[in-house]
Structure formats: C-alpha cells, structure tokens
Amino acid sequence: MKIVVLAGGRSTERNVSISSGYRITNALRQKGQQATFIDLFLGYDLEGKTVDQVFDDANTSKDLKISDAILTDADINKLRTDGSTQLFGPNVLAICKAADIVFLALHGGDGENGKVQATLDLNNVKYTGSGPLASGMTMNKVFSKEIMLYHGIQTAAFKEFKRNQPGEHKVPFDFPVVVKPTSGGSSVGTHIAHNQEELESGIADVFRFDNSAIVEEFTPGREFSLGVVNGRAFSAIEIKVHSGWYDFKHKFQAGYTDFITPPKDLDEDVHQAMKDVSLQTMDVLGLQNYGRIDFFANDKGVWVIEANNLPGMTPLSLLPQEAEADGVEYGDLVMDIINGKLKLYADGMTEAGIMTAASAD
Numbered sequence: 001m002k003i004v005v006l007a008g009g010r011s012t013e014r015n016v017s018i019s020s021g022y023r024i025t026n027a028l029r030q031k032g033q034q035a036t037f038i039d040l041f042l043g044y045d046l047e048g049k050t051v052d053q054v055f056d057d058a059n060t061s062k063d064l065k066i067s068d069a070i071l072t073d074a075d076i077n078k079l080r081t082d083g084s085t086q087l088f089g090p091n092v093l094a095i096c097k098a099a100d101i102v103f104l105a106l107h108g109g110d111g112e113n114g115k116v117q118a119t120l121d122l123n124n125v126k127y128t129g130s131g132p133l134a135s136g137m138t139m140n141k142v143f144s145k146e147i148m149l150y151h152g153i154q155t156a157a158f159k160e161f162k163r164n165q166p167g168e169h170k171v172p173f174d175f176p177v178v179v180k181p182t183s184g185g186s187s188v189g190t191h192i193a194h195n196q197e198e199l200e201s202g203i204a205d206v207f208r209f210d211n212s213a214i215v216e217e218f219t220p221g222r223e224f225s226l227g228v229v230n231g232r233a234f235s236a237i238e239i240k241v242h243s244g245w246y247d248f249k250h251k252f253q254a255g256y257t258d259f260i261t262p263p264k265d266l267d268e269d270v271h272q273a274m275k276d277v278s279l280q281t282m283d284v285l286g287l288q289n290y291g292r293i294d295f296f297a298n299d300k301g302v303w304v305i306e307a308n309n310l311p312g313m314t315p316l317s318l319l320p321q322e323a324e325a326d327g328v329e330y331g332d333l334v335m336d337i338i339n340g341k342l343k344l345y346a347d348g349m350t351e352a353g354i355m356t357a358a359s360a361d
C-alpha cells in the first residue's frame, strides 16, 4: 500500500508527533509498505518528482529524541521560509490524495481536533483514527467530560474559565486543583495549584496556549491508561512517576517514570471495569478505530481523566507498550490500525460514510 505518515504540523505537541511519525514510517517500511513521512506544516518539495514517486523515497530512518522545547505557533511559523502560515504545507494534499491511506501521527491542536480529518474527508482521502466530529469533541476536555457525565461515566468535577472573564477565578471545590488548557495535550500548560495564588498563575499560563482553561478537582489514586484498537481493550498500563506528577518530562524522557503492564496488584474487577469504561467512553464520544483512555483508580472506583483520539506512538508511548505486553508488536499494531480503519470505510461505517449515506436519500 502507498501510505502517507502525516506528522509534525503546528501544535505544542509538534515534536512528539514527529517522533511518533518516524517510528510509524519505519515500522510500515519493515512491513513492506510504501510509507513516506510527510510534515503537514513544512510540506514536501517535489523537486521534479511526481507525487507517486514520493512513496519510493526512503528519507527517514531513525527515532528522534524529543526536544523539551514547547513550540508556540510563532516559533513553528518561522520554520517555513516563504512566510505563509496555512496549515497544509506545499504538496501535502496532493501527496495524500495519491495514497491508499494516511496514517495520522499528528498530536494536539489542529491535527487532533478534527479539522485535518474534515479536510481529508472533503478531499476523499482515507485516514486512520476517528472522524472530525468525535475528534473535535474529544479534544475539548469540557465537552468530552460533559458527555461522559451525562452517560454516568465517573470523571473529576470541573469548572471552565474563558480568557478575559473578569475577576478572581472561584472554584466550587477544595484545593489542590488541576489547571489545564481545555484543548491541550501532553500535559503542556498543566499545573497543580494548592492555593488561589497558584490557581491564578496556572490559569494565566494556560491562556498562553488556549482561550479556555479547565480546572478540576484533584483525583487521588493510582494512574492507569488503557488503549483500545478495533474494539479490543488492551491490558491497562500503570504509570508510576518517581516524584511529582505525570508532566511533559515524565511522558517523553526515559528514566523518570515506571510503566507497568499488565499492572501488578490490581484487583481483576477494577481492571475489567477500566476495560469496560474504556469501550463505553470510546462509544459515547463516537471514537473509532483506536484511542486511549486515561484513568485514576481509588476506593471510589475508576475515574476517567480524559480520552485521546490520536494517542502517542513514540518509543515511550503507552499504547505501543500495552499492545506489546498483550502480544501485539509495534509493526502489527500499526497494520491493525490501518486495516481496521480500511474495514470501517469498506463497511460505510466512518463519519464520512454515514454522511454520504444520509445525503444519498
């Protein structure tokens, strides 16, 4: 198959995405696929090649070390030398149209929030993961938590604050609280606040990245994450940080966190509850093909932290580790995701498929 691995883009998680994309590209090539890595934002200089010849290019071959730098839109815009800022770089859409499917290795912001998915749908380009509507809902922690609560899925109490709302930010629960960008990821801009002063500075920091901040009641307990691929919930992975909490550094630099899968000393009922709630959360949010649900478990049961519609696929990422523990090696995981989504297209079961069927009446 001709496969574009679309990565990079313009979000605070750009560097994470590039690392995921390199690993996916290498794995697909090892599986004999014609895979090419394309940076969504920087595009591809054809230099006289046809779009089909791009798939013969073997220009990527190693796993990147992830930079600690948190890139702003302005930093990323500077990477393109012609001064233009539209998200799709030169030739990206033309190359995607020549592919059998696009593997979305994008994370965060535009890339994960459904806009790229909508653009690809409108151009009849097939891609992995969920459709635009489910992606948009899932990327927004306020909307997704409201849907979860509506369906009786336990998740921490929260309050949203929008930028430019005047006055002090009062929350209806006790400190400590967790402050996050409503549409963020990879713990970028996330803070634990122990008092009003820390809450105010946390919210101010969030507004560097997002127009909306979500403040949540702190959930104590053991942290887990659980990947779902084609309706199968993998074994949970426990996340044990050596100190502090699971921030950007713990997520992407080796040696600060223990990842244990399958988890040890976990009641089988609790593990099963997490698997069941993962599938239910995917379902109520309309997520398809694959995703990952983050959890806390404590004496009051299992609590969903958030759902991820394009979970990380870097060497340290959780879903690949869980799959491997359950006997699915990385290359097979990537192929399962592709084949699972192709089946949804064949069955007319994607968001795009549903809309096509409805409009045909």
Ligand SMILES: Nc1ncnc2c1ncn2[C@@H]1O[C@H](COP(=O)(O)OP(=O)(O)O)[C@@H](O)[C@H]1O
Residues within 6 Å of the ligand: 156, 178, 180, 184, 185, 186, 187, 188, 190, 216, 217, 218, 219, 220, 223, 245, 246, 247, 294, 305, 306
């Ligand atoms: N309500 C909460 N209580 C305690 N810790 C939390 C809470 N929400 C998030 N965290 C911590 O912050 C991390 C990042 O939060 P999460 O909602 O998963 O955002 P992101 O999209 O950045 O991954 C979590 O993995 C968890 O360690």
Ligand SMILES: [Mg+2]
Residues within 6 Å of the ligand: 186, 187, 294, 306
């Ligand atoms: Mg998370």
